[in-house]
Amino acid sequence: xxxxxxxxxxxxxxxxxxALFSTCGSIPRKAxxxxxxxxxxxxxxxxxxxxxxxxxxxxxxxxxxxxxxxDDGTVRVVNRGFDTxxxxxxxxxGKAKFRKDKQTAALKVSFFGPxxxxxxxxxxxxxxxxxxxxxxxxxxxxxxxxxTTIPPDVKKDYLERAKEIGYDTSKLIWVAHNKD
Numbered sequence: 001x002x003x004x005x006x007x008x009x010x011x012x013x014x015x016x017x018x019a020l021f022s023t024c025g026s027i028p029r030k031a032x033x034x035x036x037x038x039x040x041x042x043x044x045x046x047x048x049x050x051x052x053x054x055x056x057x058x059x060x061x062x063x064x065x066x067x068x069x070x071d072d073g074t075v076r077v078v079n080r081g082f083d084t085x086x087x088x089x090x091x092x093x094g095k096a097k098f099r100k101d102k103q104t105a106a107l108k109v110s111f112f113g114p115x116x117x118x119x120x121x122x123x124x125x126x127x128x129x130x131x132x133x134x135x136x137x138x139x140x141x142x143x144x145x146x147x148t149t150i151p152p153d154v155k156k157d158y159l160e161r162a163k164e165i166g167y168d169t170s171k172l173i174w175v176a177h178n179k180d
Contacts, residue, residue, distance in 0.1 A: 047175075048064065048081075062175070063081035078093050095110060107119045
């Protein structure tokens with residue numbers, strides 16, 4: 001049986017599709033999303049305190065994420081930051097959906113149509129003021145706060161938790177907040 005180039009292309013495209021969509025709900029192996037998550041308390045503005053470098057946020061400081069509820073029950077996500085190279089504000093709007101039940105902080109977020117990535121709240125304080133968020137792999141990690149700072153004890157706790165999961169916290173970028 002002879003297989004033509006079109007068949008190889010279709011099989012390759014199918015495998016790529018499976019690979020892309022299978023990662024939309026992933027989380028690092030040792031990370032666990034929090035249970036008893038209260039979305040209404042999580043909505044609002046968060047300041048990015050620290051993150052790993054990645055191309056979507058490269059050269060950004062003064063980064064915030066604003067979460068609000070869409071009419072269809074999904075979460076509207078507006079990320080905004082100041083590009084220090086272009087000397088201009090940059091923003092991106094996306095949406096997030098729960099991967100499972102709404103009490104488990106395991107979501108998937110998309111800024112690019114059908115392509116989703118893992119967004120997992122793995123630690124949050126009782127007052128919903130500070131959060132540790134894991135992406136789909138050990139390449140993505142964020143420390144968030146309702147204000148532009150985080151108390152030293154919370155910082156220490158979140159760094160220890162991240163290390164236990166396998167994150168190299170020495171690679172974190174500590175985000176400046178010096179613009180209105």
